[in-house]
Amino acid sequence: MAAPLPAARAVANATGDAPSAPAREPLARLAQVGKTFQNGVEALRAVDLEIRRGEFLSLLGPSGCGKSTILRLLAGLANPSLGRIDWPATEHDLGFVFQEPTLMPWANVFDNVWLPLRLQGQSRATARPRVEEALAQVGLSGFDRAYPRELSGGMKMRASIARALATRPALLLMDEPFAALDEITRMKLNDDLVALKCELNATVVFVTHSVFESVYLSDRIVVMAPRPGRVVAEVAVPAPQPRNEDFRLRAEYAELCRETSRALHRAMGAEPAGGETGSQ
Ligand SMILES: Nc1ncnc2c1ncn2[C@@H]1O[C@H](COP(=O)(O)OP(=O)(O)OP(=O)(O)O)[C@@H](O)[C@H]1O
Numbered sequence: 198m199a200a201p202l203p204a205a206r207a208v209a210n211a212t213g214d215a216p217s218a219p220a221r222e223p224l225a226r227l228a229q230v231g232k233t234f235q236n237g238v239e240a241l242r243a244v245d246l247e248i249r250r251g252e253f254l255s256l257l258g259p260s261g262c263g264k265s266t267i268l269r270l271l272a273g274l275a276n277p278s279l280g281r282i283d284w285p286a287t288e289h290d291l292g293f294v295f296q297e298p299t300l301m302p303w304a305n306v307f308d309n310v311w312l313p314l315r316l317q318g319q320s321r322a323t324a325r326p327r328v329e330e331a332l333a334q335v336g337l338s339g340f341d342r343a344y345p346r347e348l349s350g351g352m353k354m355r356a357s358i359a360r361a362l363a364t365r366p367a368l369l370l371m372d373e374p375f376a377a378l379d380e381i382t383r384m385k386l387n388d389d390l391v392a393l394k395c396e397l398n399a400t401v402v403f404v405t406h407s408v409f410e411s412v413y414l415s416d417r418i419v420v421m422a423p424r425p426g427r428v429v430a431e432v433a434v435p436a437p438q439p440r441n442e443d444f445r446l447r448a449e450y451a452e453l454c455r456e457t458s459r460a461l462h463r464a465m466g467a468e469p470a471g472g473e474t475g476s477q
Contacts, residue, residue, distance in 0.1 A: 218350070221249035221250050221251055222249065222250045223247050223248065223250070224248050224249060224250045224284075224285070224367065224368060224400050225247075225248045225271060225282065225283065225284050225285075225368065226238050226245075226246070226247045226248070226282070226283045227244050227245060227246040227267070227270070227271075227277075227281075227282050228245060228248075228280050228281050228282075228283065229243050229244070229245060229279065229280035229281075230243070230244040230245075230246075230267075230277045230279065230280035230281070230282065231243060231244070231277060231278050231279035231280055231425075232263070232270065232275070232277055232278050232279075233268055233278045239424065239425040240263040240266045240425065240426055241263040241266055241267065241277075241425060241426045241427070242425035242426065242427050242432065243279075243280070243359075243427065244263075244267065244280070244426065244428055245426060245428065246267070246381055246419060246428060246471070248271075248368065248400060248402060249400070249417075250400055251398050251399075251400055252280050252400060252401075252416045252417060253297065253391075253394055253400075253401045253403065253414055253415050253416045253417075253438070254400075254401065254403065254415060254416065254417050254418075254419065255402075255403045255404070255405055255410075255411035255414060255417075255418045255419070256268075256402065256403070256404045256405075256419050256421060257405060257406070257407075257408065257411045257419065257420050257421065257457070257461060258406075258420060258421030258422065258423070258426065258461070258464060259406075259421075259423050259461075259464075259465060260406070260424040261423065261424055261426075262422060262423050262424060263368075263421065263423040263424065263425070263426025264372075264404040264421060264426070265372050265404060266426070267371050267402075267404075267426075268293070268370045268402065268404060270282060271291070271368070271370060271402065272291060272293055272370055275458055280413040282284065285454075290364060290365075290366050290367045290368070290371065291366045291368040291370055291467065292313075292360075292361030292363075292364065292366035292368075292369045293361060293370045293371075293372070294354075294357055294361045294369070294370070294371040294372065294374045295357070295374070296372055296373045296374060297375055297377070297378060298345070298350075298353035298354050298356065299357065300345040300353060300356055300357060300360075301345075302344070302345050302346065304344075305341065305342050305343060305344050305421065306332070306337065306341050306342070306343050306344075306345075306348070306356050307328055307332075307341035307342065309345070309356055309360055310328045310331055310332060310341075310356065310359045310360045310363050311324050311328050312360060313361075313363050313364050314327060314328070314363050314364065314445075317364065319386060324363075327363055327365075328341070328359075328363060328416070329341070331359040331360070331362045331363045332356075332358065332359050334362060334393055334396070334397070335355040335356070335359045335362070335389070335393070336355060336389060337355050337356060337359060338354065340352065340356075347403055349382075350377065350378050350379075350382065351378055351382040351385070351386060352477040354374055354375065354378065354386065355386070357374070358374070358390075358393075362397070366399075368399075368400045368401075369399050369400065369401045369402070370401075371401060371402070371403045371404065372403050373404050373405055373406070374386075374403075375387070375404075375410070376406070378393075380399050380428055383410075386411055387410060387414060387470050388441065388442075390414065391413070391414060391422065391438060391439045391440055392439050394438070394439075395438050395439040403415070408454055408457045408458050408461060409454055411457060412432075412434055412450060412453045412454050412457055413440060413444065413445060413450070413463065415434050416434055416438070417431060417432070417433055417434065418431065418432040418434065418460075419431055420432065420455045420460045420461055420464045421464060422464045422465070423464075423465065429460075429463070429464045430460040430463065430464060430474055432457045432460055433454065434453055434458055436449060436450070436453075451471050
């Protein structure tokens with residue numbers, strides 16, 4: 198599983214321009230990964246995907262194209278049917294944030310965030326500084342004794358993110374975490390996630406259906422075609438991080454949204470046998 202990874206190549210943007218993003222060291226890599234479930238559903242076919250240290254990478258594609266399956270494979274919750282996943286031996290540590298906050302309703306916020314540290318054998322007292330730090334990072338200081346039923350949807354998601362951050366993971370996997378939230382809460386959480394990602398210098402793989410969200414958050418967007426899921430385009434978002442509301446108003450943002458939207462439309466029409474690959 199743990200072969201050394203080669204240096205990253207720079208990314209060309211979706212218009213085929215010269216490489217614009219700085220090269221980053223690879224953290225994990227899927228090589229020719231295929232996944233066919235026991236019921237015969239071919240969810241992924243020949244997926245090549247490199248995840249680079251410190252980047253915010255979004256997986257964008259239609260429902261059922263295998264985005265969640267890629268996260269599950271990276272998390273080790275399922276195995277590829279074909280191909281391989283390479284991780285550096287020392288850093289196979291990750292946090293997972295699901296679409297639903299999946300908090301334990303009978304436990305308060307502290308105990309929910311403590312859970313992954315508890316599973317590592319840390320007592321409540323030992324874990325306390327780290328839990329409090331994670332709660333501060335997501336803006337939930339002072340809510341440690343609250344129960345999930347006492348929190349808004351956005352706060353539940355913040356608690357869920359704090360739980361994923363508690364172990365200081367090398368890689369944060371986020372599966373449409375804000376999809377169920379209202380637009381205003383979603384934009385606020387987008388802003389906070391961008392700031393948090395920069396503060397932690399974290400590597401994030403983020404699944405979304407939203408072109409706008411993917412452009413706002415990402416350093417790089419991987420566009421996938423419908424089943425069997427394949428990577429058919431990549432869009433580099435070279436705007437500096439952290440971003441703020443000003444970025445949403447810039448012509449560059451609008452152009453990147455158009456470019457990503459076009460790549461997604463082409464992906465929707467991609468033939469199952471292959472067709473469009475690489476940058477567009
Ligand atoms: N355990 C499973 N057994 C059989 N089929 C599965 C299983 N998990 C996922 N699939 C199928 O694999 C395909 C890819 O599913 P996946 O959830 O990865 O897609 P997705 O792109 O994340 O979709 P969405 O955006 O709707 O969440 C779908 O057709 C799904 O029905």
